[in-house]
Amino acid sequence: MVAARLHQDRYHGEDDRFEGAGGWPPSPGRLFQALVAGAAKGANLLPEDMRALKWLEELEPPLVAAVPGRRGRALQLFVPNNDLDAKGGDPARVAEIRVAKNWRPVFFDSNEPVLYVWDLERESPEAERICEIASCLYQLGRGIDMAWAVGEVTERSEAVSRLMSHPGVVQTPGTSGETAVPRSGTLDSLVGRYVGKRRRLRAEGRGRKARLLFVQPPKAVFDRRAYDAPPRQLHFELRLPDGRFAPCPLASAAPLSSGLLAAATGRLQESLPGRSEEFERLIRGRGAGPSDLVQRVRLLPIPSIGSPHADPSIRRVLVEIPSSCPIRVDDLAWAFAGVGAYDSRTGEPWSGRLASTSDGRMAERFMAAAHSFRSLTAVALPRASRRRIGSDGRKPAAERSREELGAVSSVFQALRHARIQGRPSGVRVQKEPFIRRGARAEDFAAGVRFSKHALWHVELEFSEPVAGPLVIGDGRFGGLGLMEPVDRQADVIAFDLGREFHLDSAGRVALVGYLRRALMALARERDGGVGPLFSGHELDGRPLGAGHHMHVFLAADCGSSPDEAIRRLVVAAPWAADRRARRRWNDVVRFNAVTRRLRVLRAGAVGRFECLAAELVTDGDPLVGPSCSWIGQTPYVATRNLRRGQDATALLRGDVAKECVRRGLPVPSEVEVAHLRSGPRGGRPAARVNLRFATAIRGPVLLGRESHTGGGLFHAVR
Numbered sequence: 117m118v119a120a121r122l123h124q125d126r127y128h129g130e131d132d133r134f135e136g137a138g139g140w141p142p143s144p145g146r147l148f149q150a151l152v153a154g155a156a157k158g159a160n161l162l163p164e165d166m167r168a169l170k171w172l173e174e175l176e177p178p179l180v181a182a183v184p185g186r187r188g189r190a191l192q193l194f195v196p197n198n199d200l201d202a203k204g205g206d207p208a209r210v211a212e213i214r215v216a217k218n219w220r221p222v223f224f225d226s227n228e229p230v231l232y233v234w235d236l237e238r239e240s241p242e243a244e245r246i247c248e249i250a251s252c253l254y255q256l257g258r259g260i261d262m263a264w265a266v267g268e269v270t271e272r273s274e275a276v277s278r279l280m281s282h283p284g285v286v287q288t289p290g291t292s293g294e295t296a297v298p299r300s301g302t303l304d305s306l307v308g309r310y311v312g313k314r315r316r317l318r319a320e321g322r323g324r325k326a327r328l329l330f331v332q333p334p335k336a337v338f339d340r341r342a343y344d345a346p347p348r349q350l351h352f353e354l355r356l357p358d359g360r361f362a363p364c365p366l367a368s369a370a371p372l373s374s375g376l377l378a379a380a381t382g383r384l385q386e387s388l389p390g391r392s393e394e395f396e397r398l399i400r401g402r403g404a405g406p407s408d409l410v411q412r413v414r415l416l417p418i419p420s421i422g423s424p425h426a427d428p429s430i431r432r433v434l435v436e437i438p439s440s441c442p443i444r445v446d447d448l449a450w451a452f453a454g455v456g457a458y459d460s461r462t463g464e465p466w467s468g469r470l471a472s473t474s475d476g477r478m479a480e481r482f483m484a485a486a487h488s489f490r491s492l493t494a495v496a497l498p499r500a501s502r503r504r505i506g507s508d509g510r511k512p513a514a515e516r517s518r519e520e521l522g523a524v525s526s527v528f529q530a531l532r533h534a535r536i537q538g539r540p541s542g543v544r545v546q547k548e549p550f551i552r553r554g555a556r557a558e559d560f561a562a563g564v565r566f567s568k569h570a571l572w573h574v575e576l577e578f579s580e581p582v583a584g585p586l587v588i589g590d591g592r593f594g595g596l597g598l599m600e601p602v603d604r605q606a607d608v609i610a611f612d613l614g615r616e617f618h619l620d621s622a623g624r625v626a627l628v629g630y631l632r633r634a635l636m637a638l639a640r641e642r643d644g645g646v647g648p649l650f651s652g653h654e655l656d657g658r659p660l661g662a663g664h665h666m667h668v669f670l671a672a673d674c675g676s677s678p679d680e681a682i683r684r685l686v687v688a689a690p691w692a693a694d695r696r697a698r699r700r701w702n703d704v705v706r707f708n709a710v711t712r713r714l715r716v717l718r719a720g721a722v723g724r725f726e727c728l729a730a731e732l733v734t735d736g737d738p739l740v741g742p743s744c745s746w747i748g749q750t751p752y753v754a755t756r757n758l759r760r761g762q763d764a765t766a767l768l769r770g771d772v773a774k775e776c777v778r779r780g781l782p783v784p785s786e787v788e789v790a791h792l793r794s795g796p797r798g799g800r801p802a803a804r805v806n807l808r809f810a811t812a813i814r815g816p817v818l819l820g821r822e823s824h825t826g827g828g829l830f831h832a833v834r
Contacts (some may be wrong), residue, residue: 118147118246118247119229119267120256121226121230122261125224126221127141144177150255151253154250154253164245173301180231180286183283184442186442187223188220188223191218194217196211196213231278233279236269247267251265251267286345291341292340293343298339305334308333308334312332312333316333317329350448350472351472352434352470353471355470356467363427364417364429370560370594371562374595375456376415377400395443398443412438413436414435415433415435417595418430418432418433428492433470452470453470482599482601486582486602487579488601488602489586490551491599495527496589498533528543534588534589546572564594571596585598587599605707606732607692609687609711609712610730611684612731613725617683617722623722625825625826626719628671628672630718635670635711649666649707650667666697668707669686669687670687671829689704693816694779695781715728735814739815739831741814741815743812743834752828755800771820779819786807787806787808790804790806817830
């Protein structure tokens with residue numbers, strides 16, 4: 117562990133990429149440079165220092181703990197460039213070689229150190245040497261950032277305790293990013309750069325052709341990692357004095373948030389009057405500028421969700437504190453605990469007060485990663501257009517269309533303001549709520565600064581999952597624009613193989629078998645078992661009993677191609693192919709979670725398929741329809757044996773009718789049998805079957821004895 121302290125409460129290094137203010141805190145790469153500079157004796161490094169620094173660069177990047185910083189104002193200074201030879205060496209012309217240098221310091225609390233903590237497997241003499249080198253550190257950042265450091269080797273439990281008690285934010289290293297960290301070869305590159313800087317002028321040629329060339333020194337080599345510092349969260353509940361919930365209407369989200377933020381700000385201002393302006397700016401947003409957005413406290417009223425029939429009243433509140441916010445978390449926890457709010461519309465106080473809680477289960481519903489989101493509280497869009505209604509109280513369709521197009525354009529701008537990286541593949545706007553017991557967008561205008569014309573309900577669709585909580589719009593810091601993740605749970609998922617395959621029936625069964633084993637591997641629990649949803653067996657190994665087909669249906673499908681070349685693999689949930697099977701929500705979530713994780717399929721002689729992407733099979737696809745006519749793609753195998761003297765065609769037609777009834781489908785009005793085959797002694801006959809129903813039905817249609825392995829697969833006829 118290295119604890120570094122700066123002598124002043126400002127820092128000028130700007131080349132690092134930590135989230136927050138400027139380049140604060142100093143990156144592990146900058147610390148490594150400072151250690152090398154402190155250990156060097158002129159142009160030389162002691163052999164033991166070289167060994168210790170090379171050992172350090174091989175370690176995994178450290179944890180970094182630092183208090184938040186705040187960027188100051190930018191200052192531009194003009195200083196002479198070290199290039200007086202270009203002006204004949206005349207000191208009087210030094211003003212002609214001035215260059216601009218930008219200075220924008222980061223202010224922080226210099227009483228708290230910046231901690232760099234490496235996790236060591238065992239004690240090492242090199243670690244002790246690094247501690248000695250740390251005592252030689254004299255600057256960290258630019259030349260004016262004078263600093264000192266202390267290194268020590270501690271037990272893991274003590275290091276964790278130091279990190280937990282640190283008043284700042286602990287940032288952990290991740291995968292590739294923009295923060296400089298040392299790697300193998302960094303020390304040699306720094307030494308090479310030092311030598312190169314001392315020999316930047318080089319003579320080339322002789323006599324009159326001699327030239328003096330300037331050679332840039334080689335750059336230092338660093339790895340780049342992302343450091344994760346998620347916002348800290350405080351959970352509260354709205355409670356009455358007797359302990360019961362004090363729910364607030366969903367449409368009161370913005371007035372409630374405004375009142376709670378005002379109450380917490382007032383409490384902090386009474387205790388710390390010297391920071392009154394800072395509290396107004398970072399909690400209430402008054403006087404906040406663009407640079408304050410990454411530091412502002414965000415309050416999210418949490419509606420109750422989970423069931424279409426649930427009352428979406430506000431019973432809980434989540435306070436999010438960015439990692440770069442300079443206000444201490446414990447101060448904010450004290451400020452919000454126990455405060456009540458008043459209704460800005462009526463001036464009367466709400467009946468409930470905030471009570472601290474560790475139960476964040478309802479808030480966690482909004483933090484899930486999803487492809488689809490829909491607003492619960494209205495979104496205040498940046499560019500609002502006044503809604504024009506004719507004298508008869510009606511609005512022309514063209515006018516409505518222009519309004520919605522303008523709102524969609526504003527949604528993209530709101531996403532940029534909220535720093536949402538993914539671009540949505542679909543956007544839908546409307547004034548009506550998306551949930552059954554929600555509130556119209558105009559209802560959120562009471563008691564807020566936004567016009568009712570700027571408020572819309574928004575639904576977003578992303579091609580890649582986006583992590584929540586997703587809050588957009590101009591009111592995102594005060595209770596508006598909260599989006600609910602509603603990742604559409606598919607019942608039929610297909611995987612495009614990328615090319616065509618002509619396989620016989622045995623090859624199809626083998627390919628589906630590889631798919632089944634891959635899904636079972638992904639569905640394996642920690643104890644090694646696989647549930648019946650993907651295995652088709654009870655936990656004790658016995659096959660599932662008679663009744664509904666409560667395990668997945670798999671098939672190799674030709675897509676929309678008229679030939680029989682296999683183009684995709686299909687995974688259908690049991691309740692999709694058997695309409696009488698019960699659709700349990702936990703099974704729906706598990707079916708989607710496991711199936712969508714499939715990325716690589718090793719299929720023996722058929723080949724290896726990589727980068728598989730799960731595609732939701734929706735209406736209009738040949739697998740789903742809907743349609744009255746269905747054409748068999750794979751042979752239908754009867755569920756009963758053919759008795760001696762019995763007509764195979766009649767058996768198949770009767771078996772298909774009974775199978776449809778068992779699967780919750782209507783009895784087909786017509787069953788066409790073709791390419792019938794059966795064994796010499798009967799057995800189960802098989803044939804290509806075409807079906808026609810009196811009314812259109814929705815697929816998938818998988819019937820017969822081998823329906824779980826791709827037999828009896830049908831396509832809808834458009």
